[in-house]
Amino acid sequence: MGSSSAHRGNTGYVLNTTFRSSAPAARTRYASLALLALLPLAHAADTPGAATNGIAGHVPAQNRQAQAAPPTASSTVPAARWWVPGDGVPLAPYIAYPNAHGQLGILNTSGLIETRGHPFFEPIGKNGRACVSCHQPANAMSLSVAAIQARWRETGGKDPIFAAIDGMNCPHLPPDDPKSHSLLLERGLFRIFLPWPPKAADGTRIDPEFDIEVVRDPTGCNLHPKYGLKSENPMISVYRRPRVAANTKYFTHHGFGVFAFIGKNGLPAARDPDTGLPSGMNMLADARQPTLATQAIEAAVTHLQFDGRLPPEQLERIVAFERQIYTAQVFDNAAGDLMESDGPPGLGVRNLANGREGLLGNNITNYVIPLGEKWHQLPPSDDPEDEARRSIARGHDIFMFRTFWIKDVMHLNTVGLGNPAKRTCATCHGMHMMGMDIANGWMDIGTTNLPWAREEPENPWNPRDAQLPLFKITCKADVPPHPFLGRVIYTQDPGRALISGKCNDVGAIVMQQFRGLAARAPYFVNGSASTLRELVDFYDRRFNIGLTDQERDDLVHFLSVL
Amino acid sequence: MLLTCAVSSCATLPPSDHRNFVACPIVRDTSTVPCWLAEYEGETYFLTIQTDVSAPVTPPWLGHRVLVEGVVSDEPRICGGIVLKPLALSVMQELDESCNTMLPAEERYNLTFEPPRPPGPSRGRLSFGDPNMNPQAESTALPRTFELHYEFDGKVMFRHAQLLQKILAFVRQSGATQVAITGYRAASLLSSGERMLEQATIGQHRAEQIAELLKGAGLTGVRYELKWEDVAGKADGIDDAALRRAVVTVR
Numbered sequence: 001m002g003s004s005s006a007h008r009g010n011t012g013y014v015l016n017t018t019f020r021s022s023a024p025a026a027r028t029r030y031a032s033l034a035l036l037a038l039l040p041l042a043h044a045a046d047t048p049g050a051a052t053n054g055i056a057g058h059v060p061a062q063n064r065q066a067q068a069a070p071p072t073a074s075s076t077v078p079a080a081r082w083w084v085p086g087d088g089v090p091l092a093p094y095i096a097y098p099n100a101h102g103q104l105g106i107l108n109t110s111g112l113i114e115t116r117g118h119p120f121f122e123p124i125g126k127n128g129r130a131c132v133s134c135h136q137p138a139n140a141m142s143l144s145v146a147a148i149q150a151r152w153r154e155t156g157g158k159d160p161i162f163a164a165i166d167g168m169n170c171p172h173l174p175p176d177d178p179k180s181h182s183l184l185l186e187r188g189l190f191r192i193f194l195p196w197p198p199k200a201a202d203g204t205r206i207d208p209e210f211d212i213e214v215v216r217d218p219t220g221c222n223l224h225p226k227y228g229l230k231s232e233n234p235m236i237s238v239y240r241r242p243r244v245a246a247n248t249k250y251f252t253h254h255g256f257g258v259f260a261f262i263g264k265n266g267l268p269a270a271r272d273p274d275t276g277l278p279s280g281m282n283m284l285a286d287a288r289q290p291t292l293a294t295q296a297i298e299a300a301v302t303h304l305q306f307d308g309r310l311p312p313e314q315l316e317r318i319v320a321f322e323r324q325i326y327t328a329q330v331f332d333n334a335a336g337d338l339m340e341s342d343g344p345p346g347l348g349v350r351n352l353a354n355g356r357e358g359l360l361g362n363n364i365t366n367y368v369i370p371l372g373e374k375w376h377q378l379p380p381s382d383d384p385e386d387e388a389r390r391s392i393a394r395g396h397d398i399f400m401f402r403t404f405w406i407k408d409v410m411h412l413n414t415v416g417l418g419n420p421a422k423r424t425c426a427t428c429h430g431m432h433m434m435g436m437d438i439a440n441g442w443m444d445i446g447t448t449n450l451p452w453a454r455e456e457p458e459n460p461w462n463p464r465d466a467q468l469p470l471f472k473i474t475c476k477a478d479v480p481p482h483p484f485l486g487r488v489i490y491t492q493d494p495g496r497a498l499i500s501g502k503c504n505d506v507g508a509i510v511m512q513q514f515r516g517l518a519a520r521a522p523y524f525v526n527g528s529a530s531t532l533r534e535l536v537d538f539y540d541r542r543f544n545i546g547l548t549d550q551e552r553d554d555l556v557h558f559l560s561v562l
Numbered sequence: 563m564l565l566t567c568a569v570s571s572c573a574t575l576p577p578s579d580h581r582n583f584v585a586c587p588i589v590r591d592t593s594t595v596p597c598w599l600a601e602y603e604g605e606t607y608f609l610t611i612q613t614d615v616s617a618p619v620t621p622p623w624l625g626h627r628v629l630v631e632g633v634v635s636d637e638p639r640i641c642g643g644i645v646l647k648p649l650a651l652s653v654m655q656e657l658d659e660s661c662n663t664m665l666p667a668e669e670r671y672n673l674t675f676e677p678p679r680p681p682g683p684s685r686g687r688l689s690f691g692d693p694n695m696n697p698q699a700e701s702t703a704l705p706r707t708f709e710l711h712y713e714f715d716g717k718v719m720f721r722h723a724q725l726l727q728k729i730l731a732f733v734r735q736s737g738a739t740q741v742a743i744t745g746y747r748a749a750s751l752l753s754s755g756e757r758m759l760e761q762a763t764i765g766q767h768r769a770e771q772i773a774e775l776l777k778g779a780g781l782t783g784v785r786y787e788l789k790w791e792d793v794a795g796k797a798d799g800i801d802d803a804a805l806r807r808a809v810v811t812v813r
Contacts, residue, residue, distance in 0.1 A: 260779045261727050264720050265719060265723075266720060267718070268775055271779075271780065276780060362684065363685055364684075403681045416616070416620040417612065417613075418598060418621025419622075419623035422595065423682070424681070426682075480655040481656065481657060483653075483655075484657075
């Protein structure tokens with residue numbers, strides 16, 4: 001026991017003692033979730049409702065596959081800025097981590113956290129992972145592909161993030177071959193496996209509005225006899241980026257736009273099984289979990305291969321931690337300190353922690369990311385720091401005020417704006433301080449649906465193979481076609497439709513928050529933009545915005561300081 | 563959608579100041595928000611400007627035809643189009659790629675008024691008011707009736723969310739034990755004399771969907787009574803949009 005570690009950044013606390021637990025702790029097992037699979041079948045297309053026992057209806061099927069996948073032999077080697085499950089290092093109240101753009105801050109508003117025995121930091125499942133494995137503080141409580149690649153090199157692929165269940169393209173592949181982990185190593189994607197047909201929160205079967213066919217299966221998982229769509233536990237595998245487990249008060253708010261019926265389609269919102277309150281459904285890419293607690297239950301099953309239900313006291317500790325942790329960029333290499341007392345009120349991690357949640361920020365009395373006047377009014381000078389700040393201010397103004405035609409976006413153009421709508425980035429990215437949608441935030445801008453998704457036409461001279469699966473969706477004759485894509489849709493990830501079973505949800509993805517972007521490339525749900533520049537370029541191409549090089553630079557600069 | 567002639571070979575027509583037709587919508591840019599227009603028999607009609615989720619009439623979609631049911635008003639033209647008021651718009655569900663006309667801004671077509679919601683950030687509100695997140699019933703006296711109005715062949719959509727919330731809140735606050743829902747199937751008498759019929763089962767689907775949605779929102783402790791009715795024969799081209807509805811009576 002006991003080893004040195006360096007969980008600190010340039011301005012962090014000095015912590016120099018670690019304790020590594022010798023065995024997974026707190027592996028209390030409750031009744032097997034497999035028992036919960038014995039639930040009735042019924043039509044429930046419009047009734048997501050609330051899970052009756054706190055466990056969403058799709059989770060028991062996931063548990064069966066998670067337990068069937070082999071646990072990968074893993075080892076945990078301490079490394080600078082990498083939080084190893086169970087190493088017992090206390091988490092300081094504030095730590096700053098360097099990244100390519102500057103520094104990222106991690107602020108724990110409840111002060112120092114003892115991680116020993118803490119379920120967010122302990123390997124409570126059977127594959128050696130903890131929550132922190134894929135929600136690393138240095139990566140804004142997410143995981144960058146650069147960190148994943150470094151971890152592969154440092155551990156020879158033995159770190160538990162490479163676990164077979166979802167850290168490989170499919171659990172049946174050889175674990176020591178980097179090709180088996182290509183989606184994780186190259187695009188930062190974990191496998192998300194979801195039962196098909198979908199299940200409502202109460203476990204009843206949803207009759208989907210469409211048929212799904214696997215057109216391309218480069219990972220082999222969707223057609224695999226044990227893990228795929230035709231297995232005895234039918235499952236669809238899609239591949240997604242881990243989301244930020246911080247700043248949670250914002251995307252779990254009960255303010256503007258969150259009520260019992262979803263403002264975008266009038267259907268019932270998912271509800272908190274404990275309180276019955278409606279959820280903003282802004283947590284996961286497909287909005288399948290309504291609360292931090294229900295998400296933690298599923299994540300333990302699917303990502304940690306924990307066989308059972310997390311005990312209430314562990315759930316409470318995980319949720320409490322996720323409610324007290326904030327992350328944002330705090331220093332920019334060019335623009336300097338982002339936490340100056342008279343600096344922009346929307347930047348820096350302390351302003352973020354003190355901000356107000358549940359506010360629509362798409363207006364000039366309450367900006368999405370308040371920058372204030374100071375950086376907008378800097379006089380001309382040759383000072384590179386001033387010029388960087390002017391660039392950030394210009395990028396902000398493009399985000400807020402530059403209009404363009406937003407066209408064929410499901411759940412945006414269909415919600416009262418008309419198609420097309422002449423609006424700005426902030427129209428969709430309107431949540432104050434976060435840049436997410438203030439209400440239930442799934443939309444389809446084409447990140448996973450053809451024709452806009454990143455796809456390269458095949459030709460004899462192209463040595464690159466397609467990485468992601470491709471599905472053909474055929475909407476049934478008795479439902480309206482998708483408003484912009486018709487009755488046949490090709491997609492890399494059906495997104496929300498894998499949960500709702502609805503044709504018009506195909507490829508609709510809940511947008512991510514804007515915080516800590518500099519620390520967690522690549523971007524979009526499928527990691528299809530490897531840099532912020534590629535992200536901006538996607539929007540420019542998709543919506544024919546016509547950004548100049550200077551405007552692209554300014555937008556990238558603005559995004560990189562959030 | 564089914565088109566038939568009204569009684570006696572299309573002899574029945576809407577009143578002469580009514581314009582009921584299906585056409586491709588046209589979007590015209592302006593110096594502020596875009597205008598939405600449609601053409602019928604050589605004339606251009608103004609439908610609406612770009613608004614937001616809170617507006618009573620919201621713009622149609624390129625890529626789809628739109629059913630226009632409006633009355634010619636004596637207001638000055640907007641964006642070059644005759645103003646229809648009152649007006650109901652229904653986006654046709656099937657795609658039509660020929661509906662793709664976008665016109666550039668021209669000085670002569672700029673709006674002569676400030677739009678309720680600019681194309682960029684607003685001044686802190688939606689165009690026509692913020693949603694009431696926790697509606698309280700003005701009175702909890704029973705029975706009480708609510709009406710949901712639909713687009714042609716339409717079911718519940720974004721604009722129904724708040725009304726459903728209101729019904730849910732009322733049932734809970736009033737202690738009601740029964741929710742009776744009647745869904746209607748209607749038709750639209752077009753200016754051409756053709757009668758455009760909704761899907762035959764839409765009334766039933768409307769009633770069933772509302773019950774399912776209320777149950778999905780947690781309203782399971784009441785008795786639901788569902789009915790549906792075909793009122794397509796009542797279409798007279800005057801206010802046919804009002805016939806596309808569901809009536810929810812809470813007792």
